[in-house]
Amino acid sequence: MKTLLPTSTAGSLPKPAWLAQPEALWSPWKLQGEELVDGKHDALRVSLQEQQQAGIDIVSDGEQTRQHFVTTFIEHLSGVDFENRKTVKIRNRYEASVPTVVAAVARPKPVFVDDARFLRKQTKQPIKWALPGPMTMIDTLYDDHYKSREKLAWEFAKLLNQEAKDLEAAGVDIIQFDEPAFNVFFDEVNEWGVACLERAIEGLKCETAVHICYGYGIKANTDWKKTLGSEWRQYETVFPKLQKSNIDIISLECHGSRVPVELLELIRGKKVMVGAIDVATNTIETPEEVASTLREALKFVDADKLYPCTNCGMAPLSRVVARKKLSALNAGAQIVRKELLA
Incomplete structure (x- = not known):
């Protein structure tokens, strides 16, 4: 029987301290060579077990084998020079030193497929795999x-499609594309982004998702959020186009944010991963707080299409906090499940 309100995470989970520096993005690996390969697989197993113990229904790799949700994919492409770096402003918010596209981009071989096969062997649960979206990659x-931002995005879309097809063949059930850039470049999203x-x-043939959030709980993002006023209506600009798209699931941020929940009406008919866990705070949600967020969302999303989720990735949090937040997500979903089945 299909689970009602199946829980999942948006993507990243904290890495063990023996693999990489905790509570940091772009954290360098602490192991090398074969030890690093083994260490990544061990971390993936641990991450899977922590999701299972917390009661998460749709599991992921927790992004344990990659340093960053965008650049790790780009590192495996040809045409990109990582030595020749430039400083750019990412999503009009913070500056970062990034690699340079110096020639036509290509994907010489699969990037995440071996890791996906490894995860598939560890569990019979549905698995979700996150890839960066084309617009977030160009940013x-x-x-x-x-x-040309548009030309490069179309090239990346082709390469992502190759990777996604290989991931599907490796047994991935849901392929998610992370597009935080969809909350920033509205004209481009509607002109060519979708x-x-x-x-x-x-x-x-597998299910597809797009994850659009307000970013990790890092200072550049939390500072930006303070400028957005009392209501965050960015989704209003992109949801109508997404509602008409072929994407199956839309993953978004709800809890602890100022997103008016009624905006979900704009994607009525789509499956929705409702972010019911705030990743920008160490405060652990109570099951009742999670349940309250889900009940609000149920006014605009049919129960068989609602997937309780986290607002965004949890890489910058401590493992203890992340574990407790996942358990709260599961407990809150259980409360609402019982109410729906009563």
């Missing part, structure tokens, strides 16, 4: 070749 690079995303999912 994390300096382009010295195509000289179309690019549809190119990335072309021909897939």
